Amino acid sequence: MAAVVTLAVLGAGYGLFRPRLRRSTLWKATVTPLASIIGSGFLVVAPLLAAAVGRWAPVGMAAVVAVGYAMGWVMRYAVAAVEPVLGDDPPAVLVDLDRLSEIALGFAYTVSVAFYLRLLASFLLRPFDGDAEPAARLVATALMLGIGVVGWRRGFEGMEAVEEAAVDIKLSIIAGLITGLVVFDVVGPGGVGGSSSASPAADPWSTVRTLAGMVIVVQGFETSRYLGSEFDAAVRVKTMRLAQWISGGIYLVFVSAMVPLFGTFPPQVSDTAIIDAAVTVTPILGPLVLVAAVASQLSAAVADTAGGGAMLVEGRRRSRQARAGYAAVLAGAAAIVWISNVFEIVAFASRAFAVYYLLQTLSAILVAFRTGVAVRKLAGFGAVAAVMAFVVLFGLPVG
Numbered sequence: 001m002a003a004v005v006t007l008a009v010l011g012a013g014y015g016l017f018r019p020r021l022r023r024s025t026l027w028k029a030t031v032t033p034l035a036s037i038i039g040s041g042f043l044v045v046a047p048l049l050a051a052a053v054g055r056w057a058p059v060g061m062a063a064v065v066a067v068g069y070a071m072g073w074v075m076r077y078a079v080a081a082v083e084p085v086l087g088d089d090p091p092a093v094l095v096d097l098d099r100l101s102e103i104a105l106g107f108a109y110t111v112s113v114a115f116y117l118r119l120l121a122s123f124l125l126r127p128f129d130g131d132a133e134p135a136a137r138l139v140a141t142a143l144m145l146g147i148g149v150v151g152w153r154r155g156f157e158g159m160e161a162v163e164e165a166a167v168d169i170k171l172s173i174i175a176g177l178i179t180g181l182v183v184f185d186v187v188g189p190g191g192v193g194g195s196s197s198a199s200p201a202a203d204p205w206s207t208v209r210t211l212a213g214m215v216i217v218v219q220g221f222e223t224s225r226y227l228g229s230e231f232d233a234a235v236r237v238k239t240m241r242l243a244q245w246i247s248g249g250i251y252l253v254f255v256s257a258m259v260p261l262f263g264t265f266p267p268q269v270s271d272t273a274i275i276d277a278a279v280t281v282t283p284i285l286g287p288l289v290l291v292a293a294v295a296s297q298l299s300a301a302v303a304d305t306a307g308g309g310a311m312l313v314e315g316r317r318r319s320r321q322a323r324a325g326y327a328a329v330l331a332g333a334a335a336i337v338w339i340s341n342v343f344e345i346v347a348f349a350s351r352a353f354a355v356y357y358l359l360q361t362l363s364a365i366l367v368a369f370r371t372g373v374a375v376r377k378l379a380g381f382g383a384v385a386a387v388m389a390f391v392v393l394f395g396l397p398v399g
Helices: 002-016 025-037 041-086 092-124 133-187 204-218 221-226 233-264 273-281 285-312 320-339 342-371 375-394
Strands: none
Touching: 002 133, 002 285, 025 133, 025 221, 025 233, 025 285, 041 092, 041 204, 041 221, 041 233, 041 273, 041 285, 041 342, 041 375, 092 133, 092 285, 092 320, 092 342, 133 233, 133 273, 133 285, 133 320, 204 233, 204 342, 204 375, 221 233, 221 285, 221 342, 233 273, 273 285, 285 320, 342 375
């Protein structure tokens, strides 16, 4: 099994690190949203679904991916149709909606960066015993300083290089993990423990609320909305869709392959449960998943820093103002790490993301109505807005 996993990791790595792919404009534009989508959610999605829906986890994941793709549909319309209106004498209500959504997203990004890097610090310090909170805060702050230096000195190009390397490492290891899980499911004992794969005890209302909160797991594609100074609208629309296809496929296959291992998960959802489950397949997956976890947090933190910083200065990624935007996001994240419990505040970030999507959907409805689009598209936007309102009001935050 170890040999199979190693070959899968090396094969995927060879393909992802090929210079031709790394020079590709389409891949460069795909990396930022992809890095953000496959962030910390990858570490907890299987334990969360095991607790919420048990053996129906693949169905639950499909529902979450479908809602995420619907939100992406709205955001792609925003890139293609809302952005031009905002740049050409827009109505005041549209400007207000866009600004409110940016405030919500800016808060969510700042908290997310704090959460990602604080969690990354926990993984880095995992081999050590004792109370690691002060050390974890120092490590998280050091990571923020490192990202800030890269962003200030090299701008978006430097941020993108760090992000792309982390994403390629993460995807290579995920390929090995999924390969190992599939082989284990086919030739293995057919499940370990088994108790968690039974139907969960949660009532239907709590299950729906949990799935609504999990929509945030597939969030991140909106970063394409703020790559306007690097890529044109057509490229951003295409690569946002591509990032959702890749991440959605990974999540669906991964969760489906994890079902036989649900019995290894502890009753309380844990960020490290996936590592313990992976070791059941083969010991080599333990350290590999740990590296993937670190790469996931780093790439997602860099992606959200880049997206948040550019958004704060209205997308001017090449300018000194963009560098100041990166610094502002990181400074806010550092303050959160030192004065707050990030794992509690991230609950507010989950709702802030949902508020952002709701406001963006309202902007899309306004522009669509003014331009006379088909009624079915308006109805689709309305349905997405209703789902986002449900997430804001009733979703159980993931974090």
